[in-house]
Amino acid sequence: MDDISKELNLDFNKNVYKPLDDTYLFLKYFKQFINKDNIDGIKLNKISYILDMGTGTGIIAIFFAKYFKSNLGLNIKIYASDILLDAIKLSKKNAKKNSLENEIVFIHSNLFKNFPISLKHKFKIIFFNPPYLPSESIFKKKNEKRNFYSWDGGKKGIEIFENFLIQSIEFLSPIEKSFIYFLFSTNSALDLLYAKIEELGFELKILIKTHFFFEDIILHCITRV
Numbered sequence: 001m002d003d004i005s006k007e008l009n010l011d012f013n014k015n016v017y018k019p020l021d022d023t024y025l026f027l028k029y030f031k032q033f034i035n036k037d038n039i040d041g042i043k044l045n046k047i048s049y050i051l052d053m054g055t056g057t058g059i060i061a062i063f064f065a066k067y068f069k070s071n072l073g074l075n076i077k078i079y080a081s082d083i084l085l086d087a088i089k090l091s092k093k094n095a096k097k098n099s100l101e102n103e104i105v106f107i108h109s110n111l112f113k114n115f116p117i118s119l120k121h122k123f124k125i126i127f128f129n130p131p132y133l134p135s136e137s138i139f140k141k142k143n144e145k146r147n148f149y150s151w152d153g154g155k156k157g158i159e160i161f162e163n164f165l166i167q168s169i170e171f172l173s174p175i176e177k178s179f180i181y182f183l184f185s186t187n188s189a190l191d192l193l194y195a196k197i198e199e200l201g202f203e204l205k206i207l208i209k210t211h212f213f214f215e216d217i218i219l220h221c222i223t224r225v
């Protein structure tokens with residue numbers, strides 16, 4: 001277990017993705033680039049809505065909620081959602097364990113399907129550690145004991161994320177620059193994903209690339225003005 005996980009006091013559950021190297025790569029990056037004034041250069045006082053898509057145990061939403069709560073005067077609303085009801089139940093429980101149950105709104109939803117219309121055009125930042133492995137071949141065998149929502153990104157590994165991107169446009173703030181931070185693996189069809197990102201009018205930046213086990217995991221940021 002990583003230090004960040006210990007600091008956050010989380011429960012786990014066999015049906016829900018237990019934070020792994022990819023989750024910690026994500027959080028270590030933000031631990032380094034968050035301070036009283038900004039997250040990764042984005043001014044905190046310019047942020048009113050953020051979303052943790054595919055929240056799992058809730059770890060990413062809880063990490064930010066904890067930081068914002070200790071930084072008085074901020075008015076940042078945090079949303080967290082997951083397709084898996086068990087993940088929503090567990091992340092709510094974890095938020096409560098950290099006395100953050102009033103700081104995060106949880107939505108049980110397949111991507112943005114159940115999001116209220118009132119959230120359209122609201123989010124300045126979305127975080128997503130998505131399922132990113134191709135459904136077939138060696139990955140199926142390696143992951144057969146895990147809930148497929150946690151790893152199966154579609155036939156080429158990119159389909160869930162592509163759907164997310166298409167739907168996200170309606171939920172990102174249209175009047176100011178907005179940001180999506182996401183992880184992906186070199187075992188997926190990254191060239192096709194990057195082409196889609198460009199086609200949808202996003203600008204792509206690679207933030208970190210780290211080798212784990214059988215793949216490189218890349219943390220990206222895409223922006224839209």
Ligand SMILES: C[S@@+](CC[C@H](N)C(=O)[O-])C[C@H]1O[C@@H](n2cnc3c(N)ncnc32)[C@H](O)[C@@H]1O
Pocket residue numbers: 017018019020022023053054055056057058059060081082083084087109110111129130131149150151160
């Ligand atoms: C790799 S896990 C990441 C969990 C957590 N954010 C973390 O970093 O530890 C991917 C998460 O996305 C969720 N997920 C998969 N497909 C989804 C969809 N269509 N809509 C919303 N959540 C989805 C899974 O249930 C899972 O919790």
